[in-house]
Amino acid sequence: MTGDVLNDFCIQAATVNGSGSQSSNLVITKALHHMGIPVAAKNVFPSNIEGQPTWYDIRVTPQGYQARKRTVDILIAMNPATWERDVANVRPGGAVIHEAALPRFGAADRDDVSWYPVPFARLAREKLEAKPDLRKYLQNMIYVGVLAELIGLDPAAVEQGVRDQFRTKPKAADLNLAAVQIGVDYTRENLVKTDPFRVAPMDGTRGTVLLDGNRAAALGSLMAGCTVLAWYPITPSSSLCEAFIDYAERYRVDAATGERRFAAIQAEDELAAIGIVLGAEWAGARAMTATSGPGISLMAELTGLGYYAEIPAVIFDIQRVGPSTGLPTRTMQGDLSFVHTLSHGDTRHPVLLPGTVLEVYEDAQRSFDVADRLQTPVFVLSDLDLGMNLWMTAPLPYTERAVDRGKVLDAEALEQVTEWARYRDVDGDGIPYRTLPGTANPRAAYFTRGSGHDEQALYTEDPDVYAANVDRLRRKIEGARTLLPAPLVEEAGNRVAICAYGSTHHAVVEARHQLADHGVETDYLRIRGLPLHPAVAEFIARHDRVYVAEQNRDGQMEALLRQELPGELADRLRSIRHFNGVPIDAEAISDPVLAGEQAQREPAEHQAVDAHRVPVA
Amino acid sequence: MTGDVLNDFCIQAATVNGSGSQSSNLVITKALHHMGIPVAAKNVFPSNIEGQPTWYDIRVTPQGYQARKRTVDILIAMNPATWERDVANVRPGGAVIHEAALPRFGAADRDDVSWYPVPFARLAREKLEAKPDLRKYLQNMIYVGVLAELIGLDPAAVEQGVRDQFRTKPKAADLNLAAVQIGVDYTRENLVKTDPFRVAPMDGTRGTVLLDGNRAAALGSLMAGCTVLAWYPITPSSSLCEAFIDYAERYRVDAATGERRFAAIQAEDELAAIGIVLGAEWAGARAMTATSGPGISLMAELTGLGYYAEIPAVIFDIQRVGPSTGLPTRTMQGDLSFVHTLSHGDTRHPVLLPGTVLEVYEDAQRSFDVADRLQTPVFVLSDLDLGMNLWMTAPLPYTERAVDRGKVLDAEALEQVTEWARYRDVDGDGIPYRTLPGTANPRAAYFTRGSGHDEQALYTEDPDVYAANVDRLRRKIEGARTLLPAPLVEEAGNRVAICAYGSTHHAVVEARHQLADHGVETDYLRIRGLPLHPAVAEFIARHDRVYVAEQNRDGQMEALLRQELPGELADRLRSIRHFNGVPIDAEAISDPVLAGEQAQREPAEHQAVDAHRVPVA
Amino acid sequence: MAVAIEKLNRLGLNRDDYKGAHTTLCAGCGHNSITNHIVKALYDSAIEPHLIAKMSGIGCSSKAAAYFVEHAHGFNGAHGRMPSLATGAKLANRDLVVFGVSGDGDTASIGLGQYCHMIRRNLDMTYIIENNGVYGLTKGQSSATADLGSRPKRGPANRYEQIDISALAIELGASFVARSFSGDGKQLVPLIQAALAHRGTGVLDVISPCVTFNDHEGSTKSYAYVKDHDAPVNTPDYIAPLEEITVDYEPGTGQDVELHDGSHILLRKIGPDHDARDRMAAMRLLFEARQSGEIVTGLLYVNPEADDLCTREALTSRPLAQLPVEELRPSREQWDALMAGLA
């Protein structure tokens, strides 16, 4: 043992998917959480169903950092296919728990790590009373025991983790606990700890729960009163829809009659999904869909219809790596500018950019209000990291808040107004009043169309009427600047700042600490919506250099900022881009900021016209 | 007669569509052209088939201006439905030729115009030996005669115009000529000219032809060796495809066997159209599609596949008014930024921006070379005005130039290289080498996919490999900056400049003359492609203020410029936007430039952060 | 002043109350005739205007949705996407009488996928395809229902077999499929009424000549052709649930089908002895007609037992759009339990 590293290291379980390792990893994660130790879990999985490499990174961190960490301190190596590379990734002084049968030569023969060979297969075969295929699966539970014993996981916490995981199947829980115990016993009897990593209970998780963003989005939609879900399966958004269905089946089915207070339609594709959403919203229900890149592309035409015909809609984009099919099981923030102006012609859609699970929940609710208020499709941009990984978060607060259904005239309200025109700007905010089909008032009816229309919703090709109408739409969406949440600002008068949005937040939090350690104090601006809130430009104006960190290749937010900012402010931006599909880590931000600040102190070379467009990372 | 206006006025024929007025208007246009008088024709037609208002503006102009003019000098009023408004639009001192039965009261009773009532219906009934429905149609030919007589069209030129129009039907030509003569005779006998407008032969059209951009695009594609066309009908792009089919049937069918050296598939929708194009290009044929806004939206997903899998494709976007169905028969430049980054994730496509019919022809050819060279989808952006209206242009030059098929390795070439990897950057330009299916060499085969792939085109989810590959794509498309045509620059050391692209060109030409008349001398920058050529920024750097004129609401080109330019240059831009669906006219540019220059001389108020984003027009 | 006494329907509305904006379609277009038949059917069936949701795609035919029942909400959506928009509208408010008008381009080309899946779901709506074998609005290109060899006004002759949207619907398990002709109001009006009464997708494939682009000789979608080749399998009479069955015609050899709301459709057989409840018989009929160049019209197939979408989804009887948010949220206790389970 070369020292003592307490509650601050990273465990990586390298397995193959379909092998059941997911349960083992969740048990470890939950056990740590039960011990009060902050934990961050990242599942890096392949786009197939069985037999391909999967890595599950469990980070324990006293500060509660939630970002991915590059370093692997403890490797649990179960996958022969990636074995050599996995071992090579372990940091010097790290530890390797591995299937004893894996051959330790070549790159896998390092003498600067602690080796813990365990005959998982044999143990499962010899010690477990279970069917062969179950045995294979339980091998992974054995490594939970090995790890628990090596790093000092509280057995009670592990048991609780197992019981959580198999809540509805007590028998399965027992079997799994037996497997864990085999690992514990084997370790006690055969292994000598030579690495420094261990855990001890602390008080870092009180009042928090473990939750993924997709379930938070589903719950937010539920609380917002969404009644129609239309979707087409696509990773990483499917789990959002499936969670909505699960919850709705739990809370929205009349126990006596079986009648359902929601409709969840698995559409034939994304074109139909958005069509169903628009049809439902047009008829007055709150409706949503969730998808990812390819689905967004397919929704382009109808989203434009929603914009122009002024129909609310909520679209969750759980971003994955694009373009094209890309890496379906990896994370990215690559759809930002595309969704903001999705569809041909002049279009512009409000976009919400939650950065935490709690914000996903809030923004999910907010998105319906914004959509209703502005009568327009609204995007909520999340990503695979935020959506599918488990995050530590405060419990989601119950909502009793009324919802904002916007300017809807019912039969009675119509009686009160002498004149009503569907697309007239009465209040000067660009937002007209609408009626719903089925309103029992002969004046309620109007004809919705994606073609040219006047204030009365009548067909027209009149140039002036057309221009006035789309200019009203422009003004209407301008209103979103202050309707969407203001940016999160952490400011202490520093000259240098970091700007980010969405899940990149967590790496920024950590990067700022790293930078402070290097003597670079930074302020922080986190953008929470598009179009930009006025506070964004104001913040930038108070800083000399603003590093815009994002998870895409083309610096999409930076480009949007440049479009809007006066040149003098635009030139203060520096772009940091991370686009390899694994969640961004703190160094991906702190390294280029450090480099940038260093360069700042040296005389600048003549800059080419588009020098700022060259990726920094 | 209050004066003499020679060869410089605007005729508007206000009719209903489906009434055959199109032929009459073409005869007038061609007759003027035959007389050597420069002419510009704009057809403003409705999105339906019969019975709705249509306006055809024929501008005669000694300078050869091709832009629309707002003023109506001579109105030919045939449509009762728009009669009052049409008359109201005539400028004081103008003339109104009209169906005598139209009631002259209300707004239609002006005393500052010359009235020429003609009993068209009665004349047709009484004087024409034709079936009733033909008679109705021939009424319109009568107004050709009236106009001819009033303004002094050369009868020989009119006859030639009629014969051109009915080239293959000499009998119809005779009948139409008879109708024209009825108009001439009636005018001689019954009308007294009181307006100042007349024409006289000049030498302003020698060496020019009349052609629309869509036919030029079809011919360019033909000359480029495009063999596969896949399309779905949509105004205003259908005529491009139909012209391609016409020409291909004329020049590409083996007279002996009937075998065709092209395939033209009317697909079931735009998703299929772009799919067929990509499949054909993948297999080595030059292929294209043409569409408009809604079709572009539907092509989003597969265009991204083309980008990422590196498959050439040519997509003509004949822009119409969006968003959504919009005004299908009106013009706009609203798809610029959408096509440039069409599809989810980080994508970027080369875009060609022809401004004249000749450039459409050249760019159509060029687009196939660029697509092949860069192995990527390429957009050619035209619009309804450029695509469907008749323009005076030099005849399209015959091409003998070889085509550039880019880096394709055939079986033989493969023998020569020791190592080949589909997605390897061998030459440092980001462009790899490709092979075609069917290449008789066992090393030729590779597997194309829209999911993650390495240099060998093998499936991978490796983060570094993924990032390196998309970064190569970025570099590859960067190369388009100098591969696409440099901007057209007209520069005389002025501090103020106008920047435009596409069909807006013609209004700029005229606006610059108007501005010069007002003492504002301007330089001119016409952008011809995206991503931007380095010369664009250089030009802007040489000017104090650059007015960016475009036909969309959101100032899309200006926004793209701001994204790329250093802030100091970005701040020199002023946005001029025209977005009502009728082609932009010179005043739409010269007025705001004048206003801007005036304001320049007065002390500037404190500017709000996004003041530059407020539309000027 | 003498006021003409207008006949009022059960709701006290007259026929004009079911009219819409003035048509902008060509004079003589079959679609205009269909509009008139729709007006009559909705009036005769006494549908509440404010409960009607008029849906359409894009095309001349789709424009027609604006030309009837002005006091109904309407939605002229996007090309080929009406089925999904209609699905959403019905889910949101199952009280709506969803009434769709589409074209053959809209349904059989770009919208074919949505059409098939709407049928699979048995969405409760009336879905009229104004079938002219041509793309009217884009000026005359052949559509996927154009016959092999038919020549459009310009461009090459059509080289592909037609898609038979009626037969396709039946193959996919549609619960109500009829074919008719725009010029035959006597047949079409009761069919529309029956489709309205039917709970499920009522497909009405109506041959509707395009006088401008596809009414020439040789087109099977021309007035002349249909007149010569119409082989009606039945002439329906529609009997609303409120009317007495003792009406002024003889049921005689007819087939009587009871629909969801207790209304009846009575088929007087003229053509072959067709049983509209027999799916294979309907398929055979269409197949044989296609081969002989005949156009069979009438109620081809009906299955009143098939569950519609809202039934399959077990939706509450109240419109989802009208549920207050309080009924849509879990209780605080449920919520707390849920959160506790995540700790």
Add this chain to the structure above:
Amino acid sequence: MAVAIEKLNRLGLNRDDYKGAHTTLCAGCGHNSITNHIVKALYDSAIEPHLIAKMSGIGCSSKAAAYFVEHAHGFNGAHGRMPSLATGAKLANRDLVVFGVSGDGDTASIGLGQYCHMIRRNLDMTYIIENNGVYGLTKGQSSATADLGSRPKRGPANRYEQIDISALAIELGASFVARSFSGDGKQLVPLIQAALAHRGTGVLDVISPCVTFNDHEGSTKSYAYVKDHDAPVNTPDYIAPLEEITVDYEPGTGQDVELHDGSHILLRKIGPDHDARDRMAAMRLLFEARQSGEIVTGLLYVNPEADDLCTREALTSRPLAQLPVEELRPSREQWDALMAGLA
């Protein structure tokens, strides 16, 4: 060193030459069996690897295109869009042997429109649907070919009737439709060979159990169910044009169909006396099987007379992709005449 003597096919290639990358699908997945049958069929039919264009959409099934014939070009396109990509490829180079692999999600949901229109055009390709009634790659949601009432591994039971992609194809006028089972190489290999020889779209609807998400009791796409309910209408033997017709089995009660390249497919009837040239008979067979819960397998329908897309389009026999640009441009004289006409 002793070298095992491998059997070579007519091109001198051995079976391994038709293998592809190692599968990443689940062990036991029906798709893997089909891959093996494809390898055998392509090898037996001695197709030139470099002329094969392997096409697919997105899904577990679509991934399989990478797992056979490594030395063929392949294109794993976008979800549901394989038909259009394949259409383009064939038009560009009609010498290619276009071979497609799709899934039921890929074909019957998102891709249904393209599937139908491919069939209408009779694109000359082999089109295999690896039909498991489920979305494998997205983890087990029901697909549109799932049976009414079937329960996916999670989520609600499927409330909609299945789309029968074979029957649909026949209704749309498909020229070759067969159904088979991933586990029945004896039936499937000759069917693939026949589809390869057929000039037109060869639809092969192959039940292919998803062991991970849809192999449980009650699923009609499970191994157990198919084994119990397979009602083969015929067991085909495929006879290549170069082989003699005197093969080692008895035509006996067989039906012999001659395909485009002179090859024959010989059907030994086991089930009901099915005439694979009779379209209505095929429809009836499928309809009745569906009602009785049987899965009929074998060659359901074939029409060797139907013209394929390239024939209908009268394409020159040389691949368009190989025509030099000089042959594609009008002559200078033609050009000058054209321009003169515009003056």
